[in-house]
Amino acid sequence: MRTTSRARLLASALFVVPALWTSPASAQNTADATPQTTSPATADAAAAEEEADAIVVTGSRITSPAATAASPLQIVDSRQIANAGAVNIQDVLLQNPTFGTPSISRTNSSFATSSAGVATVDLRNLGVDRTLVLVNGRRFVSGIPGSNAVDLNVIPTQFLERVDVLTGGASALYGSDAVAGVVNFIYKKDFDGIQADAQTGITDRGDGFDYQANLLVGKNFADGRGNIMAFGGYSKQGAIYKRKHPTEAGPSDVDQTSLGGLTGNDADLFKPERPFLSGYSPRGRYYTDNFAFTYDPVTGALRPCTSTNGGPAPDDCGLPAGTQIGPDGFNRSAFRYLAVPVERYVAALRGNFEVSDALNLFVEGNYARTQVKTEIEPFPLDSSYITPEAGGQIPIESLVNGVLYRNPFVPDAIYADASDTDGDGLKDIFFDKRLSDFGPRTSTAKRDTFRIAGGANGKFWDDWSYEAYGIYGQTVEHQKGSGQFNSLNFQQALNAIRDVNDIDGDGDRTEIICADAAARAAGCVPANIYGPGSLTPAVGYLAAPQTLDTKVTETVAGANVSGGLFSLFGNRDKVSIALGGEYRRETSSSVFDPLSQAGLNGGNALPSTKGKFDLVEGFGEVIAPILEDRPFFHRLSLRGAVRVSHYSTVGGTFSYNYGGEWAPIEDVRFRVMQARSVRAPNVSELFAPPQQDFPSGLQDPCTGITAATTGTLADLCRAAPGVNANIAANGAFTVTQADRQGITSFAGGNPNLQEEKGDSFTAGVVINPRSLGGALRNLVLTVDYFDIKIRDAIVQTPLQFILDQCYSGANQALCQFITRRPAAQGANSAGSIDEVNSGPTNSGGVRTSGLDTTVNWRTDLWGGNFGLRASYTHLFKGYSVPLPGSDRDYFAGEIGAAKDRFTTTVSFDQEHGIGGTLTGTFIGASYLDDQLTGAKPGANKLYRVGAEFYLDGQIRFNVGERYQLYVGVNNLLDNKAPFLADIGASAGQDTDAGTYDALGRRYYAGARLRF
Known part of the structure; x- marks a missing residue:
């Protein structure tokens, strides 16, 4: 028979609930860090037996029958996972308040x-790269190029026994990245049978249809000395559309479908007053130095509208006074996904064979294919994308062989009103236009x-054990995109002439051709930008398909040994140690198509990133029982651990705990x-070239400045010629919605980065009144205080911080990272922010502190089993310091990091009957980012978002011992997510869709079978 010395159980800091198919009425619970189904007293006695179970605790490398977790540890067990009805384990974990x-x-x-x-996880709101994800205590390859973040799409939910969530620094035990803590996914083992489920x-x-x-x-074999398990799963989560899911303070269903999102003014952010549509319409707008022209949405006729030189406008485009976008604007929300569709194929394998007590061979395998589609509205083209070096001017005349040609597509009214604004002798204009001819932007x-x-593990010298293992993992991604344009081809296609002199020699003197001979030879097709649908004939030449190919690899080899040395003061348990070492090598590459790398397709400039590093490290740990079974000292023990690492990038690092x-x-x-943790910079932070982004929510400090405004801010703002031109045209510096949306930012890596260091302190109490017997025996209460400080934090200096520090005069060196549009841009956009750039440095500091409380209780009741599980987190502090000596950037109490x-x-x-679960999740009142509002969280109720409470429910029907049917509802109360306008919302949404449930009420049903 298989000996119990080989049974390695990963202990929880609370209690372990049996697997899903264990009879609920007979389910046994054990106390903190005691996973056996016997009581702790029995476990202590069993420790003296030769065949005592070896316990490996998440949070310790030492194998010991009396092991416990000294750091706060919470458990998400297989019962909780199954009762959530979740397709992805991320959805279950995010209910835990320790995750941001x-x-x-x-x-x-x-x-x-x-x-x-x-699908990523972020402990303590400290960032996904500071949360270490393990599988069975070992590293898992990243799913994001350049990062260490694991994609939870690849974790087979039904393969899980439970998830251990260790909060607090753990680098001394598990290495880099465990600054905020560890999420350890524990696979089932010794499973014998067949389990099938569908949902x-x-x-x-009516959207978001999903199934799995x-x-x-x-199968156990060889008299229980071996076991092999195999898993295969398929799931598909359908698209969920923004247009069908209005926000709490947003428009009605009809408005959301026909009018798009809303906007409000700064005095009433969360009570939108009017529909807000994009001014980039398929009809286009065309700017001369006198007027903006557009096509009437009803008659289709070309007409002048707003003035571009401060003079009187003919009719202001028929818009109500004080507005910029009217009912002929473009509805972006009609195209946008609220949740992207995800399709997954997942397979997993786990097996082991015990040759002898000294040699147990094991293997784990994972494979997952994830397919994802995104879709957003057609591109909002501005002529500055095509001719940025010329400030966005588009010539409407061409000089070929000394002959001046007029672009034949240009309407007479626009041509007559245009002039030469750049001094090259050719008339030119600006324009903007929604590229509906290209279709939506997809990937x-x-x-x-x-x-x-x-690897192999085993036991020797009675109570000593070892493990040696090797790991290889890789993630490969291939992405294709559409809906973008080739700006070089577009520039050539706009330079169109009527070939009255037959300059191409084909005998046709009526055709419209591209003026440049080289462009014609390359297949240039003239482009007509005037009016809706006009670009369709040229789309084949203008379109720029996008590609992205990435590859991440991870190679790990390690070994460790642990066991008891001697006993102190006659104690039963020995002083135990663990020693080990590990080698790890990681590579990452991301390669975009050439146009994307150069930013010549209308999208972000995304140069390729390639990098690698490796390291060797050694660690040691000791647990010393000091007193046992004495008055007031049922048990007293001390512990400590150290890890020394050497990276090919940052050199030596040192972490410890005690x-x-x-x-x-x-x-x-x-x-x-008390723990010191480290995080070495990842590939992107070290090696990424400057990459482009389009940030949202930035506030221009110069807004409202006039020619008469005094002070440092006004002087610094008026130092930009574009700002002066804007003031001259508008009376005060004015920024439009299009200007805000057009801000770009470049940020790259820094090869001089060093590791960041995190100091965490945790202190708590675990109460399990087992001695009282009865129902209270299975009650476990934990209360833990945590305080985490990160020094030399790797941070991207916040863009709003750069703006504020520059224009307040506090740090004018940061002004070099800001670029404003020139005066020639036109009165509407002159002087507005074009770029705010940043990059990673070891200049930051981060701190968070708070209190975790958990309650777990299970008891027999009414012929069944009743369970209660509660987790509560309160944040005392949470802030980062972008640069030494700078003001704190608070996040505790902000959206995504509610204090409660x-x-x-x-x-x-x-x-053999009915069962049910109700889960309530509370997110306390939160505030907008203080970097965007200027108000510390809680200081100004104008920026407050009310608390949210979500209720999920499931009803189960146990049919015999093998069958279970279940139905469930998520967001039972159909809460709508709060409306956050353009400030505080996820990109392209009206709310923070990563924090709040924006999907509304959802139903699911399924069945499980085991035999």
Whole structure:
């Protein structure tokens, strides 16, 4: 028979609930860090037995029957996962208040240029790269090029026994990136049988149809000395459309479909007053130095509208006074996804064979293919994209062989009113136009992730154990995009003439051709930009398909040994140590198509990034029981760990932790831990060339400045010629919505970065009144204080910080990172911000502190099993310091980092009957980013977003011992997400879709079978 010495259980800091198909009525719970189904007293006695179970605790490398976790540790078990009805494990984890808003998810990545649909987690709001994700205690390859963030799409939910969430620094135990903590996914083991399940669901609005089917097969063999499990699963989550899901303070369903998003003024941010549509319409607007011309949306006739030189306008385009965009604007929301569609194929394998007590061979394999599609509205083209070196002027005349030709597409009214604004002897204009002829901007991405891990472990010298392992993983992505244009081809196509002199020699003197001979030879097709649908004949020549190919690899080899040395003061448990070493090599590359790299297709300039690094490291850990079974000292132990690493990039690093536990009685245990963690810079932070982004929500400090305004701010603003031109035209410096949306930013890597250092302190108490017996025996209460400080933090200096510091005069060196549009841009946009650039440095500091409280209880009730689980987190502090000596940038209390969050789950199950679960999730009142509002969170209620409470429910029907049917509803109360305008919302949305549930009520139903 298989010996119990080989059973390695990963202990929780709370209690372990049996697997889903364990009979609810017979389910046993154990206390903190005691996963056996026996009581702790029995476990202690069993420790003296030769065949005692070896316990590996998440948060320690030491194998010990009496192991506990000194750092706060929370568990998401298989029962909780199953009862959530989630397709992706990310959705389950985000209910836990220790997690902040993820940087990437289905609901906040529709505008992403890469990695759309990836599922990440972010502990303590400290960033995904400061959260280390493990599988069975070992590293997993990243799903994002240049980053260490793991894509949870590749984790097979039904393959999980549970997820251990260790909060607080853990670099000494697990290496770099564990500054905020560790999320350890624990696979099932010793599974024998077949388990199949299927589920489907849809939103209350009729979109987001999803379905999944999964099969898990396992078999014990060789008299229980071996086991093999295989899993295969398929899931598809359909697109969810912004137009069908209005926000809490947003428009009605009709408005959302026909009019798009809303906007409000600064005095009433969350009570929108009128529809806001984009001014970039398919009809286009054409600017001479006197007027802007457009095509009437009703008659189709060309007409002049707003003045461009400060003179009287003929009719102001028929718009109400004081508005910029009227009912003929473009509805962007009709195109946008609120949640991108994701299709997944997932396979997993786990096996082991015990040759002897000294040699157990194991293997793990993962493969996942994820397919994601994004779609947003057609491109809003501005002529400055085509001729940026000329300030956006488009010539409407051409000089060929000494002959002056007029562009035949230009309407007479525009041609007559245009003039030579740049002194080259040719008339020119500006224009903007929605490229509806090109269709929406789309991307389709296929990501393939493969990982294999294998090795050996065993026992020797009675209570010593070892493990040696190797891991290889890679993620490969291929992405294709459409809807963009080739700016070089566009420039040539706009230089069109009527070939009255037959300069191309084909005998046709009536045709319209491209003026440049080289362009004609390359297949140039003349482009007509005037009016809706006019570009269709030239789309084949103008369109610029996009591609992106990425590859991330990770190679790991490691070994460790642990065991007991001796006992102190006659204690039963020995002083235990663990020693080990690891080698790791990571590579990453992202290669965009040539036009994307140069920013010549209307999108962001996205140069390729390639880089690699490797490291070797060694670690040691010790746990020393000091006192046991004494008055007021049921158990007292001390512990510590160190890790020394050497990176090919940053050189040597050092991390450590030390702490202890004191249980004055069996039912109460106090714990404290101090840790130094490190995070080495990743490939993107080190090696990425300057990449382009289009930030939202930036506020121009010069807004409202007049010629008579005095002070440092006014003087610095008027130093830009474009600002003066804007003031002269408008009376005060004015910024339009189009100007705000047109701001770009470039940020690249920094090869001189060093590691960042995090110091975390945690102290708490675990109460499990097992000695009282009865129902209270299974009650576990934990309260933990945490304080994390990060020094030399790798930060991108915030763009709003750069603007504010520059124009306040506090740090004028930052002004070099700001570029404003020239005076020649025209009165509407002159002097507005064109670029605000940044980059990573070790100049930041981050701090967060707070209190975690958990309650777990399960008891027999009414012929079934009743369970209660609650997690609450309160933030005391949370801020970053962009530069030494600068003001704090607060995030505690802001959207995505509410000061108060809790999740409570109540469940009831009968072994052969009905069961149900209700889960309530509370997000406390939050505030807009203080960098955008200038007000510290809580200081100005104008920027306050009310609290949200979400309720999810599931009803289960247990049919015999093998079958289960279930139905569920998420967001049972159909809460709508708060409206956040252009300030505080996810890119392209009206709310922070990564924090709030913007999808509304959703239904699902499924079935499970095991035999």
